[in-house]
Amino acid sequence: MYASTQNDKDFMLKHIWKVVRDERKWSAYVKKMEKENDKGATTKPTEVVNLDDNSNIRPMGHKKAKDERYGKKKASDAYSAITEKLDKFIKVSTIARKDLAKLAHKAAQEQVKCKMLDTYKELLLAPRSNLSAHALAEREKAIESMRMVLFATDN
Template identity: 45%
Template structure:
């Protein structure tokens, strides 16, 4: 199963829809990311006033994720579809095997997916970080449990409610491509902002060039007020540039500190895990030695068989290559 290498920093920021999201048929409307809680409900009919509401079930979440995946894999239409046509096809796929009383329209499915997308990508980043810390010695289920613990720690103890949905899309080609595009667009945006900052600094530096000799003589002769105003403006520009550079340096230093702390936290967790493993192995070795050296002449057949079985199990765990 493929594992995408994207951090929560890459995926967790609130932003407008990117070209990659539009390509995958996501809505342009601003939709509040509320974590897509399990008990979220929607009106059965958006075109009429009604008190009837329909809660989303786990199976319906899975069905929506599957429809999103299957439709986007179309070899003919694929991701070239317009947003509205794309979601019409997803809606048709979703409602194909849905009982009449549980069918939903296009807008309802779009809203549910848009609200679920950010928690799904955020958790994916947390899972990738967990995989970096515990790359070996853990089963896939144990690794997922660690990611859930990390999620709760980063979200004030709140549980991740969309694990069932994440398991549907995880490892799928469409989801991996979507995650890769988000990361690429994030890198492009960061690079563009950096280049823009450099251009602005060059323009501002140009304002500080010394005044020409002829212009200086002219202003000295008869335009003292204008000269004072220009001098005042230049001073303000100088202060603005100085403050901007200072703020940028402080932000960059803060980012470096935060990244360093994150790296140290991950490394400390890995060391702690390895130390616990070694401690367990030492205790097992001590027990194995004691059991091996303990006299067994007086043991009956059953007790002797249990002793030998225990010794063999511990030997395989301690010395797997022997």
């Protein structure tokens, strides 16, 4: 093929040709050339068409191979995986923090209720004989308000 296009000159780079002759892009180019020679059409040597069955798969380019060799592509995959895990962690920790705040609030309410129950019990058991009428009325009001808070039914 070279001799026919270059006025019967010998091909000087046979050692390179032996290395690359089985590559897909060269075999596709040769198939295209043979097809066009059968039709009698002239071709442009810069146009290369992949005639293989799966035309979506292409050989890896120089930059992509270099990036993979030096870990640049893997770093971006690792970065996205870490970012995704970090986002999940932040989401879960935010939910846990909210749940913890709810539990702390509930525990504080229970603690207040326990103290109120102790005070209620002390007021009930305290002697009333030496209290004035005003103090007895205040005691009854306090006991009644505590009873409403402590023993109220939530319907």
